[in-house]
Amino acid sequence: MNPDSTPREIRETIRRGRWARPTSGLAPAFAQANLVILDRSLAFELLLFCVRNPKPCPILEIMEPGVWEPRITAPGADIRTDVPLYRVWKQGELLAETPDITAHWNDNLVTFLLGCSFSFESALMAAGIPVRNIEEGRNVSMYTTNRPCIPAGPFSAPLVVSMRPIPDDQVVRAVQVTSRYASVHGAPVHIGDGTALGIRDLGRPDFGDPVTIRDGETPVFWACGVTSSLAVLSARPDLCLTHSPGHMFITDSPNESWAVI
Amino acid sequence: MNPDSTPREIRETIRRGRWARPTSGLAPAFAQANLVILDRSLAFELLLFCVRNPKPCPILEIMEPGVWEPRITAPGADIRTDVPLYRVWKQGELLAETPDITAHWNDNLVTFLLGCSFSFESALMAAGIPVRNIEEGRNVSMYTTNRPCIPAGPFSAPLVVSMRPIPDDQVVRAVQVTSRYASVHGAPVHIGDGTALGIRDLGRPDFGDPVTIRDGETPVFWACGVTSSLAVLSARPDLCLTHSPGHMFITDSPNESWAVI
Numbered sequence: 356m357n358p359d360s361t362p363r364e365i366r367e368t369i370r371r372g373r374w375a376r377p378t379s380g381l382a383p384a385f386a387q388a389n390l391v392i393l394d395r396s397l398a399f400e401l402l403l404f405c406v407r408n409p410k411p412c413p414i415l416e417i418m419e420p421g422v423w424e425p426r427i428t429a430p431g432a433d434i435r436t437d438v439p440l441y442r443v444w445k446q447g448e449l450l451a452e453t454p455d456i457t458a459h460w461n462d463n464l465v466t467f468l469l470g471c472s473f474s475f476e477s478a479l480m481a482a483g484i485p486v487r488n489i490e491e492g493r494n495v496s497m498y499t500t501n502r503p504c505i506p507a508g509p510f511s512a513p514l515v516v517s518m519r520p521i522p523d524d525q526v527v528r529a530v531q532v533t534s535r536y537a538s539v540h541g542a543p544v545h546i547g548d549g550t551a552l553g554i555r556d557l558g559r560p561d562f563g564d565p566v567t568i569r570d571g572e573t574p575v576f577w578a579c580g581v582t583s584s585l586a587v588l589s590a591r592p593d594l595c596l597t598h599s600p601g602h603m604f605i606t607d608s609p610n611e612s613w614a615v616i
Numbered sequence: 617m618n619p620d621s622t623p624r625e626i627r628e629t630i631r632r633g634r635w636a637r638p639t640s641g642l643a644p645a646f647a648q649a650n651l652v653i654l655d656r657s658l659a660f661e662l663l664l665f666c667v668r669n670p671k672p673c674p675i676l677e678i679m680e681p682g683v684w685e686p687r688i689t690a691p692g693a694d695i696r697t698d699v700p701l702y703r704v705w706k707q708g709e710l711l712a713e714t715p716d717i718t719a720h721w722n723d724n725l726v727t728f729l730l731g732c733s734f735s736f737e738s739a740l741m742a743a744g745i746p747v748r749n750i751e752e753g754r755n756v757s758m759y760t761t762n763r764p765c766i767p768a769g770p771f772s773a774p775l776v777v778s779m780r781p782i783p784d785d786q787v788v789r790a791v792q793v794t795s796r797y798a799s800v801h802g803a804p805v806h807i808g809d810g811t812a813l814g815i816r817d818l819g820r821p822d823f824g825d826p827v828t829i830r831d832g833e834t835p836v837f838w839a840c841g842v843t844s845s846l847a848v849l850s851a852r853p854d855l856c857l858t859h860s861p862g863h864m865f866i867t868d869s870p871n872e873s874w875a876v877i
Contacts, residue, residue: 399660399726405664406675407688414667419769427668427766465660505688508680534877537798542877615876616795616803 356381359509362429362605366437375439375454377601378419379403379489383477386428386539386610387603388415388468389580390438391587392596395435397418398465400508404586405469407505411514411582413470413538415606415613421596436465447591452546456596464596471603472517474610475532482532483603484525485501487566495519496603497562497579502544503552504582509590515581516544518557520572545576552576562600617642623690623866627698630729636700636715638862640750644738647689647800647871648864649729651674651699652848653717653857656681659726661769666730666848668766672843674731674799676867676874682723689747695727701860702862708852718858725857730844732801732864733778735871736793746784748827755862756780758823758840761806762814765843770851776807776842780820781833790836799874807839813837824862846876 356365356376362385368374369505378387382587393401398420405412416428423434443451443459476486488495495517502514521529526546534542549557557574558565562581568574587595598604617635623643629635639648651678654662659681664671677689684695696718704712706722716777733756737747749756756778763775782790787807795803810818818835823842829835848856859865 395660399656399663400680402660402663402667403678403680406667406678417664417667419661419664537876615798 358383362607363431365605366429366432369439370433372454378439378603378605379473379601382605384609386415386606386608386613387471387473388606389471389583390434390598390604391467391469391583393462393587393592394594395463395465395528397590397592401467401510401587403507404510405467405583406477407507408582410541410544410578411504411580413540415468415470415538415608417468420465423460423466425468425606428468428608434604435460438598440602442597442599444595444597446593447588448463452599455495459594459596468604468606469580470613472501472540473603474539474576474613475536477610478532478536479529482528484521484529484532486514486519491566493564493566495563496557496560496566497581498549498552498554499561504586505530510586511589512582512586514544515562515579515585516552516576517579518549518574518576521575522568523571523573526573526575533577535572535614537615539597540578540609543575543577547573549574549576617758619644619706623868624692626866627690627693631694631697633715639687639700639864639866640734640862643866647676647867647869647874648732648734649867650732651695651859651865652728652730652844653725653807654848654853655855656724656726658851658853662728662771662848664768665771666728666823668768668842671802671805671839672765672841674801675730676729676799676869678729679727681726683727686729686751686780688801689729689869693752696721697863698702699859699863701863703858703860705849705856705858707854708849714742715862720857729865729867730841731874732841733801733838734864735795735800735874738871739797740790742844743789745782745790745793748781749825752827754825754827756824757818757821757827758831758842759810759813759815760822766798769830771847772850773843773847775805776823776840776846777837777839778840779835781827782836784832784834796875796877797871798876800871801839804836804838808834810835810837831845
C-alpha cells in the first residue's frame with residue numbers, strides 16, 4: 356500500500372481484505388485510534404474511566420449504541436470492517452482474531468475510539484527528535500507501572516506507559532512537542548529513572564519490544580493506550596471487541612487538529 | 617464572607633445556610649463548577665454530549681450513580697448542600713429554587729460538574745487584561761448563536777457564548793492566556809463581528825447583562841456553560857437538578873491545575 360494514500364483509500368483497501376497488517380506509518384498525518392466496543396450497559400462507566408484518566412485514555416470519538424459509522428472522525432467508514440485485525444473477547448478471555456466483526460455486531464454495542472501515540476511520534480520526528488522504535492522497526496516498549504488509574508464502576512487498571520529513549524539535549528523539546536497533543540496522550544508522565552514507576556528492567560518490557568538505549572539518552576515515559584485494554588478486560592464483559600495491537604483504525608482527522616494550541 | 621477563605625471553609629458556610637448569594641470572586645484561585653444532576657438512564661448520552669462539545673461543556677468531574685461526594689475535585693463535600701442555590705426541573709420546566717436538594721436525592725442520580733469561565737477570567741486579570749463584567753459588577757453578557765452543537769442521543773442545543781470586550785492591542789494576549797485553559801472553555805470561539813454567530817445586537821444579550829463596549833475594543837466570544845443547561849432541558853428529563861445561575865460549586869482544584877501546558 357502507498358503510505359501516502361488517503362485514510363479513506365486505506366480503509367477501503369482494508370475493507371476489501373487486502374491489508375491485514377499493522378498500520379504504523381500509514382497516512383502519517385492522520386490520527387489513528389485504539390478501538391474498544393462493548394455493551395451499552397457498561398458504556399457510561401467505561402466513558403467515566405476515560406474521562407477520569409485522560410492521559411492513557413484520550414477520547415477521539417464515541418458512538419451511540421448500534422452506530423457503526425464514526426460520523427465525526429471518519430464519515431463513510433464502517434467500524435466493523437475497516438480495521439485490519441480485530442480481537443474478540445468473552446468474559447475477559449481472548450476468543451478469536453478476525454479481520455471482520457460484522458457477525459459479532461448487535462444494536463446494543465457502543466464503540467470507543469481512543470487516541471494513539473502514533474500521532475505524537477510524527478510530531479517528534481518532525482521536530483528532529485529520533486523515535487527509536489521506528490528507527491529499529493520494532494513495536495514501542497511498554498511497561499505496567501505501580502501507579503493505579505482512578506477506577507470507575509467495574510473498571511480499574513494500573514497505568515501502562517510507553518518508553519522512548521531521548522537524547523539528553525532534546526528532552527525538554529520532547530516535552531514541549533508532545534504537550535501540544537493532550538488529546539493523544541500528551542506530555543510525558545515521567546522522565547528518567549523507571550524504578551520510580553515500579554519498572555525493574557527497561558530491557559524486559561511487559562508489552563512490545565525492547566529498544567536500544569544509548570549513552571547520553573534519557574528514558575522518557577508516556578501514558579499508553581494499553582491501559583484502556585487492561586481496564587476493559589478487568590470488568591470481564593460478556594462480549595468485547597478490540598483492535599489487535601498495532602492494527603489501528605485510521606481516521607480522517609489530521610493529528611494537527613488534536614493539538615491543544 | 618472573606619473571599620480568601622479556603623474552598624472547604626466557603627462550602628461549610630454555604631452548607632450551614634449562611635451564603636445563598638452568587639459565588640463570583642470567592643476563592644478566585646480555585647475552579648468553580650456548573651452543576652447538572654440527572655437520572656443514570658440519561659447519563660451516558662449526556663456525557664457523550666459533553667465529550668463531543670468540550671468547549672461549551674468542559675468536564676471537571678462526573679460521579680457514579682448515587683454518589684454525592686465529589687471525591688476527585690472536592691473530597692468531603694456534599695453536592696446536595698454545598699451549592700448556594702439550586703434549581704429543580706421537571707420535564708424541562710422550572711419547579712423550584714432551593715438551597716438544599718437532599719429531599720430530591722435518590723441513588724440513581726448522576727452528578728456532572730462542568731467548568732466555568734470564572735477560571736479564565738482570573739487568568740485574564742492576572743495578565744493585565746480588563747474583564748468588563750467584573751469591572752462593572754454585572755453578570756457576563758451571553759448570547760445564543762446560530763452554531764449547533766453536535767447532538768448526542770436526546771441532547772441538542774445551539775452553542776451559547778459569553779462576550780467580553782477586549783482592548784484591541786490585548787486581543788492576541790487574551791487568546792493566548794485563555795488557550796491554556798482548555799478544560800474551562802479555553803480559547804475564544806470567535807473574535808469581532810457578532811453577526812457571524814447570528815448575534816444581532818450585543819446590547820441585548822439572551823442571558824446575563826449588557827456591558828459597555830468602548831472605542832478601541834473588540835468583542836471576543838467564548839463558549840459558555842449555559843449551553844449544557846439548554847442541552848439538558850432539551851431532553852425534558854423527568855427530574856433534573858442544577859445550580860442557579862452564578863451560584864456555582866467551588867472545588868478544591870486550583871485553576872492552574874486545569875491549564876493544559
